[in-house]
Amino acid sequence: MSETKRHSNTRMVPFPSDAIVPERDLGKTPVLEARHLGIQFGGLKAVDDFNLTVGPTEIAGLIGPNGAGKTTVFNLLTKVYEPTSGTVLINGHDTKGLDVAHTCRLGVARTFQNIRLFDKMTVEENIRIGLHNSIEYGMFTGILRLPGYWKKEKRQHEEVMRLLKIFNMQDMADVRSGSLPYGAQRRLEILRALATGPRLLLLDEPAAGMNPKETEDLMETIVRIRDEFQIAVMLIEHDMRLVMGICEGICVLNFGQVIAKGTAEEIQNNPVVIEAYLGKGKGEAK
Amino acid sequence: MAQFLEALINGISLGSLYAIIALGYSMVYGIAKMLNFAHGDVIMVGGYIVFIVLINMGMPAIVAILAAMLVCVLLGITIEGLAYRPLRQATSLAVLITAIGVSYFLQNAAQLIWGANPRFFTIMNYGNIPVILGNDQFNISVGKLCSVGVSVVIMLGLSFFTGKTKMGKSMRAVSEDRGAAELMGINVNRTIALTFAIGSALAGVAGAMLVGVYGVQLSPTTGAMPGIKAFTAAVFGGIGSIPGAMIGGILIGVIEILVGTFISTDLKDALTFAVLIIMLVVKPTGLLGKPIREKV
Numbered sequence: 001m002s003e004t005k006r007h008s009n010t011r012m013v014p015f016p017s018d019a020i021v022p023e024r025d026l027g028k029t030p031v032l033e034a035r036h037l038g039i040q041f042g043g044l045k046a047v048d049d050f051n052l053t054v055g056p057t058e059i060a061g062l063i064g065p066n067g068a069g070k071t072t073v074f075n076l077l078t079k080v081y082e083p084t085s086g087t088v089l090i091n092g093h094d095t096k097g098l099d100v101a102h103t104c105r106l107g108v109a110r111t112f113q114n115i116r117l118f119d120k121m122t123v124e125e126n127i128r129i130g131l132h133n134s135i136e137y138g139m140f141t142g143i144l145r146l147p148g149y150w151k152k153e154k155r156q157h158e159e160v161m162r163l164l165k166i167f168n169m170q171d172m173a174d175v176r177s178g179s180l181p182y183g184a185q186r187r188l189e190i191l192r193a194l195a196t197g198p199r200l201l202l203l204d205e206p207a208a209g210m211n212p213k214e215t216e217d218l219m220e221t222i223v224r225i226r227d228e229f230q231i232a233v234m235l236i237e238h239d240m241r242l243v244m245g246i247c248e249g250i251c252v253l254n255f256g257q258v259i260a261k262g263t264a265e266e267i268q269n270n271p272v273v274i275e276a277y278l279g280k281g282k283g284e285a286k
Numbered sequence: 287m288a289q290f291l292e293a294l295i296n297g298i299s300l301g302s303l304y305a306i307i308a309l310g311y312s313m314v315y316g317i318a319k320m321l322n323f324a325h326g327d328v329i330m331v332g333g334y335i336v337f338i339v340l341i342n343m344g345m346p347a348i349v350a351i352l353a354a355m356l357v358c359v360l361l362g363i364t365i366e367g368l369a370y371r372p373l374r375q376a377t378s379l380a381v382l383i384t385a386i387g388v389s390y391f392l393q394n395a396a397q398l399i400w401g402a403n404p405r406f407f408t409i410m411n412y413g414n415i416p417v418i419l420g421n422d423q424f425n426i427s428v429g430k431l432c433s434v435g436v437s438v439v440i441m442l443g444l445s446f447f448t449g450k451t452k453m454g455k456s457m458r459a460v461s462e463d464r465g466a467a468e469l470m471g472i473n474v475n476r477t478i479a480l481t482f483a484i485g486s487a488l489a490g491v492a493g494a495m496l497v498g499v500y501g502v503q504l505s506p507t508t509g510a511m512p513g514i515k516a517f518t519a520a521v522f523g524g525i526g527s528i529p530g531a532m533i534g535g536i537l538i539g540v541i542e543i544l545v546g547t548f549i550s551t552d553l554k555d556a557l558t559f560a561v562l563i564i565m566l567v568v569k570p571t572g573l574l575g576k577p578i579r580e581k582v
Contacts, residue, residue, distance in 0.1 A: 080465070100469055101468050101472060109470075110469060116465070119462065121458065125455065129455060132455075196470055
């Protein structure tokens with residue numbers, strides 16, 4: 001529970017009391033609050049008592065060994081799975097009972113571990129599907145090509161180009177997304193997610209399959225996206241250079257339970273985390 | 287020669303009717319990933335609505351067709367909402383059995399409401415155009431020519447709709463990856479309902495044409511055979527593909543009429559389905575269907 005005091009110069013701790021957020025996000029509604037979140041598949045507790053608070057401009061990391069339940073957490077946050085216990089608040093709104101599409105409209109967007117673009121559509125069409133919710137003209141305006149249609153089409157195209165510019169992909173707008181190289185597909189997926197206008201961007205292993213140079217660029221871009229769009233980013237990643245390089249708050253999951261939370265230094269020196277990754281006994285390397 | 291030309295034109299015309307029905311099967315399969323076997327029976331209901339409005343109420347044909355489309359749309363959305371939507375997460379086999387159940391339900395409900403006596407009506411009876419070819423002469427029915435035009439317009443309209451409009455794009459997105467589309471904020475249930483609405487509206491048109499132009503007698507089981515033929519056409523052309531349904535429909539129509547004219551009327555259905563089997567052995571995805579590659 002929170003311990004708030006009446007003195008104006010007291011540094012407050014947002015609740016739940018064990019949560020940390022960047023200092024600049026203090027006093028703002030956290031973009032994400034997961035409280036006692038859990039899901040059970042049959043008798044298996046895939047995720048149990050998951051608590052996490054992410055500040056509105058935080059870059060958060062979710063790490064853990066394979067099978068720890070990281071993607072399950074993403075599926076819970078996006079409501080692909082309905083949690084069997086606990087709550088998820090997005091910008092203070094309870095998502096209980098909301099379906100995937102409505103949760104997306106609250107401002108959660110994600111990418112996938114195994115890329116799930118609309119392969120038969122062009123790069124531009126993929127992003128436009130993301131922009132979907134911001135197209136205001138109705139079906140008949142679209143079919144009859146009323147003047148408002150062209151104006152909004154133009155604005156949309158500009159928006160697509162502005163997004164493509166983030167990764168310098170403007171010249172690929174008309175390429176079929178299924179024929180893009182792997183790295184470009186990952187980047188397009190991030191742009192498609194950004195197009196939905198999220199407050200919280202969930203990236204599931206964004207650097208998977210990228211070479212060190214590409215990962216380096218990706219790190220810079222994630223920070224730039226956060227700065228430019230003023231949104232929170234939460235990422236699952238196995239590449240520790242990326243996680244330790246850009247994540248402000250890190251949460252470590254093992255067997256569906258949070259075993260540690262903290263900053264990069266705290267996590268790196270946490271014996272419980274080292275044990276989860278390297279096993280009990282004398283881990284020779286760190 | 288004249289006989290061949292006449293058969294060919296009749297085949298194309300009948301095929302365009304199959305194409306309209308096949309579009310309904312194909313779009314629903316492409317987006318909802320299910321075979322709506324009740325589609326043929328929606329056509330039958332459309333036929334009865336045209337009969338009621340045209341003959342019983344004495345309204346003009348166009349009003350009757352619009353009324354049939356409207357009723358079919360409502361029926362299609364209702365079937366989807368009541369019978370198929372609760373099974374969205376169920377196995378495809380459960381949905382298939384449900385669809386067969388809905389089909390029998392509609393046939394028996396129609397028999398209860400309208401009885402089993404066959405009925406007839408005519409729309410678009412504009413006579414025939416005589417064509418003289420050397421010494422031979424044959425007639426082309428204007429109504430049948432119109433039906434070709436109607437189906438071409440429908441196909442172009444649908445291609446435009448799915449390619450260019452916002453709703454059409456969400457339909458394509460849902461058909462490619464329902465989960466990802468949902469996570470992009472697309473309302474999947476509404477998109478699937480819209481698909482059923484479009485397919486059922488086409489079924490209404492098809493019902494009017496089937497009885498009113500092609501002279502098929504209207505009874506509770508009227509929709510079954512054209513439904514199966516059109517399903518064949520959709521598979522033939524590559525299920526899920528709009529131009530595929532069109533081409534498949536016309537090919538099945540032409541094969542059926544040519545076989546009926548030159549080989550045997552008794553064999554026309556048998557040979558039509560034989561062609562389908564050969565087609566599926568040679569190219570299992572249909573003419574325009576794309577192979578699904580499993581990532582390993």
